[in-house]
Amino acid sequence: MTAPPISLKGLTKRYGSFTAVDDVSLDVAEGSICGLLGPNGAGKTTTFKCLLGFAKPSSGSIAIEGAPVTPATFESLAYVPERAVLYDNLTIADHLTICRRSYKNYDDARARELLALFDLDPRKYTQKLSKGMRTAVALTLAFSMRPRVLILDEPSSGLDPVHQRNVLDLMIDAAANGASVLFSSHQVGQVERAADSVAIMKKGKLIVNSVIDDLKTGEKIIEAVFTGSIPDLNGLADDPNVLRIEQVGSTLRAVTREESDAIAQRIFALHPKSIRTIDLNLEEIFMNAVSGDQV
Amino acid sequence: MVYVEYLRVLRTLKWHVGILVAATLLLLYFGHSTTVDVNGHSALVPGMPVPLGALASIGMFFAAIYASSVGTSLNRENTMRDISWTKPIPRSLVALQYILTDVAAVVLVFVLTMLVVLIALLRLQFMPVFDATLVPLLVLGIGVSVMWYALVQVLTFWFPPGARSGGGILWPVAFVLLGLTSVPGPTGLVARVFDVINPLAYMSGVTFNSNGAHQNAVWQLPVEERALIVWLFAALFCAIVIALWPRKEA
């Protein structure tokens, strides 16, 4: 079995006494898109820096296409940073030229297509572009080199909704052709559509790493409405399968870790007026994961 | 990545070449034969032979000024690592490409300046002399500018990314050091020690006085040896940067 194109094992990065990335292990398979979610400062960008060889890990290993990162890796590895880095005094066309001279698989026709898609004029100086357009240029450069591995840090920031959809389509197209994509985003809805697996980081740790479909079927809310006030819960909150309890008026909501009929039964024993199970979407799963004190 | 630095160098060269062209035009238009009197003697008269090599300092200064601005190229590239460190080219090779492009431009500025000097001499109706000292002095002059460039590269390596004024700092420091070398006592000693890596210390300054022209240099070594030393230092400083720049933690 070949190694997954993106593979992190026990990655840890410390800056002095501050641990930015704490024992993160993550694999992204061929043709797979992994969405990396997490609050600001969770360690996502530092993880990317280690992946690209910009920062040296304190411990753990990184492999792209089964090997450590070397200059040759970048023939098939593309990176789009959060704030697009471009040479201010050059035009967009100049940047395409740089790519043409640097990468073997650079596809100029594709680049022109993408420039048109994002409504970019190649003669413009990058200094004059808005943040979203700079991101669009960086995306054009990244996808034009026909990469097999893509690492994107908030690739749709600054873009209008139409172009944001285009970015998702580009990622999906790349994955459909066998590329491996790891992208971070603050837009949970985007991750939900485009990604097949999700990784959630909080304070440097990887608290969730799962296929999205499994996550959705594995977490539920059990909602019960009582006549009058909610009775004593008999320690329901301490059940290991219960992530969180919310009580608003006569409504009790228990966020459960698994399809837990046992929890539903316990609540049913409290004689609610009505009881139902609600499926969680990814945004709710994410909020539960990062707001709880559980790690 | 040569292409990036090549474009940048072209942009910065415009200014310096522009000044040289303007100077040339002014010379051609306004220049005429000149006499300079010092203490009643005619120190410079038309037709007087002037060894071109002795004026290498002029080329060196102008090229060193250019070197100050272009010597921050790798420091400036620190803000662009997301581009230059994600190419299928070893980072040390990127650094080397930048340095070679920059050095070529510095040499070009030197050569162009010396051409203007030559035109000036002719226009002012002096007689340029191409003697045996010419080549060593030119090599020394270029070498000092390149050493200046290398020193700027290696010093600005430690500056925060994108520091623009980095190159300019060296000028006052170099001149002050040079001035302090003749001060007696420990100050002068320290200054002379630092002058080992002060490019200006190696330059042959030419002063004219009533006895003719003679050369000044802090290090009283033959021109050929000084030329060799400055190039060696230039290579050393460049090698240091090429070794360290790829390892800078992002």
Place this chain on the structure above:
Amino acid sequence: MPAIFTVDPRSGVPLYLQLIEQIKRAIALGTVAPGEQLPTVKALALELTVNPNTVARVYRELERDGVIDTSPGRGSFVRTDGAGIEARRAVADVARAAFEGAVREAKSLGLSREETQELMARTIARWYETENDR
């Protein structure tokens, strides 16, 4: 393929389940005909802006449920036999779930059995107006 599918990422239901249901519904209603070719995984993923593995999983499950046939190189086709039966069964499942939700809701709102039955009968009468509605 004339049918238009949409998925709602904000729903708690996994996208692949949503898509399976929609395709079966389209088959049951006849908007997708027996023998018709489905788009490639890549094409459908791009059209819906969903992950290709999601679409791949949908096609695998549809094949497992006997609704479509996939031959490598040729593509995926709606089966001419049995697809309709499975589709109608799936559609009936959806209707059943909707009913259960409605009845549970009515009960939790405090309606009695008789009130709920009356409500249901009136609603059925309204929607199945003529004898032509089966």
